[in-house]
Amino acid sequence: MGLAKRIIPALDIKSGQVVKGISFDQIRAVGNPVALAKRYQEMGADELVFLDITATIEGWATMKSVVDQVSKEIFIPLTVGGGIRSLDEMTSLIQAGADKIFLNSAAVKDPGLVAAGAQVFGAQAMVGAIDAKWDPVNGFYRVYSAGGAKPTELDAIKWAQELVQAGAGELLVTSIDADGQKKGYDLRLYQQLTAAVDVPIIASGGAGTTKDFVDVFEDGSVDAALAASVFHYNQIAIPDLKRNLREEQVEVRL
Amino acid sequence: MTIVIVDYGAGNVLNVAKAIEYTGMSVKISKDPADIASADGLVVPGVGAFAKAVDQLKVAELVEPIKNYAKSGRPLLGICLGMQLLFDSSTEFGETEGLGLIPGQVVALPQQKNYKVPQMGWNKNEVRLENPLTKTIDDKYTYFVHGYYAVTDKKYIAATVPYGQVAVPSIVVNKNVIGVQFHPEKSGLDGLSLWQSFQEMVVGV
Numbered sequence: 021m022g023l024a025k026r027i028i029p030a031l032d033i034k035s036g037q038v039v040k041g042i043s044f045d046q047i048r049a050v051g052n053p054v055a056l057a058k059r060y061q062e063m064g065a066d067e068l069v070f071l072d073i074t075a076t077i078e079g080w081a082t083m084k085s086v087v088d089q090v091s092k093e094i095f096i097p098l099t100v101g102g103g104i105r106s107l108d109e110m111t112s113l114i115q116a117g118a119d120k121i122f123l124n125s126a127a128v129k130d131p132g133l134v135a136a137g138a139q140v141f142g143a144q145a146m147v148g149a150i151d152a153k154w155d156p157v158n159g160f161y162r163v164y165s166a167g168g169a170k171p172t173e174l175d176a177i178k179w180a181q182e183l184v185q186a187g188a189g190e191l192l193v194t195s196i197d198a199d200g201q202k203k204g205y206d207l208r209l210y211q212q213l214t215a216a217v218d219v220p221i222i223a224s225g226g227a228g229t230t231k232d233f234v235d236v237f238e239d240g241s242v243d244a245a246l247a248a249s250v251f252h253y254n255q256i257a258i259p260d261l262k263r264n265l266r267e268e269q270v271e272v273r274l
Numbered sequence: 275m276t277i278v279i280v281d282y283g284a285g286n287v288l289n290v291a292k293a294i295e296y297t298g299m300s301v302k303i304s305k306d307p308a309d310i311a312s313a314d315g316l317v318v319p320g321v322g323a324f325a326k327a328v329d330q331l332k333v334a335e336l337v338e339p340i341k342n343y344a345k346s347g348r349p350l351l352g353i354c355l356g357m358q359l360l361f362d363s364s365t366e367f368g369e370t371e372g373l374g375l376i377p378g379q380v381v382a383l384p385q386q387k388n389y390k391v392p393q394m395g396w397n398k399n400e401v402r403l404e405n406p407l408t409k410t411i412d413d414k415y416t417y418f419v420h421g422y423y424a425v426t427d428k429k430y431i432a433a434t435v436p437y438g439q440v441a442v443p444s445i446v447v448n449k450n451v452i453g454v455q456f457h458p459e460k461s462g463l464d465g466l467s468l469w470q471s472f473q474e475m476v477v478g479v
Contacts, residue, residue, distance in 0.1 A: 022388070022389055022393075022397065022436065022437055022438060023393065023394075023395035023396060023397055023418075023437075024395065024396040024397070024398070024415055026395060026396065061462055061463070062463070064462075066395075066396055091288075091289060091292055092292050092295075092296065093296065095292075095293050095296070095459055095460060095461065095462060095463075095465055095466055096417070096460060096461075096462045097417060097460050114286060115286075115288065117288065117289055117292065119286075119289070119460065142321060142322060144392060144394055144419045189392075189394070190394070218390060219390070220390065220394060220395070243395065244395075273396045273398075273415035
């Protein structure tokens with residue numbers, strides 16, 4: 021017996037509003053972050069991920085205020101990231117109420133930032149975020165930076181190991197191929213990751229049906245599954261999802 | 275009625291304060307021994323390493339004020355590392371003495387196949403002793419982040435969660451001194467109900 025598998029709605033924030041990018045573009049607004057976060061807490065979400073997609077100075081200030089407001093009314097773990105470039109920025113988000121910070125492009129540029137954050141806040145507060153896309157020519161999962169726009173030379177599985185070495189206590193891994201397609205999570209990616217590292221893995225990208233969640237927990241062996249649009253547009257209700265998972269012998273918090 | 279959160283530099287006290295405020299209590303974050311002495315309820319938070327936290331308590335000259343408060347009989351609640359500090363000692367980075375308010379020792383979670391250390395996530399409580407703080411928590415999941423756990427006599431263990439072969443004490447009680455290994459400020463609506471129970475204890479004294 022042990023931990024419940026976690027269900028994590030992701031909220032993309034632009035100018036203080038929740039939006040969802042479909043395949044990383046075509047942005048549509050879906051609501052107020054505090055109201056949405058509260059609804060998710062009531063429905064049984066186990067954690068919330070906030071991604072700031074503004075990546076400007078004004079957006080940055082707005083994000084801090086969103087985190088502060090949300091953490092006054094919502095009492096589940098809050099993981100925040102997007103465009104973070106320095107220890108000072110991490111500190112201000114943690115002070116605003118974030119429990120964990122995720123680093124993506126900034127870690128690619130400087131893995132030392134993950135180590136610095138782990139030193140100050142502990143590994144449990146540092147989440148290594150990876151956007152990965154299968155490279156069929158070379159036969160490996162390639163890491164992309166800049167919100168999935170820019171290919172790097174990094175192999176996602178080796179990069180995952182490096183992030184953990186640097187001090188990441190958890191990994192949030194998005195499959196660019198699966199994201200927005202609603203055809204299921206990229207199970208092979210998570211099988212490779214869970215075999216390679218010991219820290220919890222959050223799977224992201226591809227959720228379309230309840231069965232996709234069952235599959236990523238049972239066959240992908242991940243600790244948590246993240247989704248956005250299926251929750252925001254109420255295509256999957258979290259209480260129903262959790263009841264179905266429990267029927268399939270997946271331990272969840274109900 | 276004021277709840278005082280002991281501020282000694284270990285971890286994020288603001289989220290604890292936000293949860294207490296949300297449940298309708300007035301909160302003061304303080305490292306002033308006078309505030310601790312006059313508190314109606316005292317919360318010892320904490321994230322990080324045991325030895326460093328003890329050092330920080332000593333440097334801030336807060337060890338005696340907390341011990342004196344505990345003798346007053348008013349409710350004291352330790353959270354996560356703050357719960358571990360209540361025990362006699364910890365083996366984290368060598369043997370370090372704790373506050374000695376609950377008999378027992380804090381040791382590392384053992385390595386077990388399929389059970390990652392630290393334990394990070396939601397686990398289900400099983401109540402073993404009735405207590406004002408356990409009344410809403412049986413069979414409920416709460417949020418844990420820890421690599422060490424308390425080994426103590428079962429008469430102090432009010433609730434446990436299963437982690438592989440280990441029954442991890444999740445709530446420990448020695449009279450008015452209570453420790454929770456999980457984060458009630460991050461345990462959703464069930465966590466908020468624990469804060470309600472704590473408030474009732476404070477008001478009832």
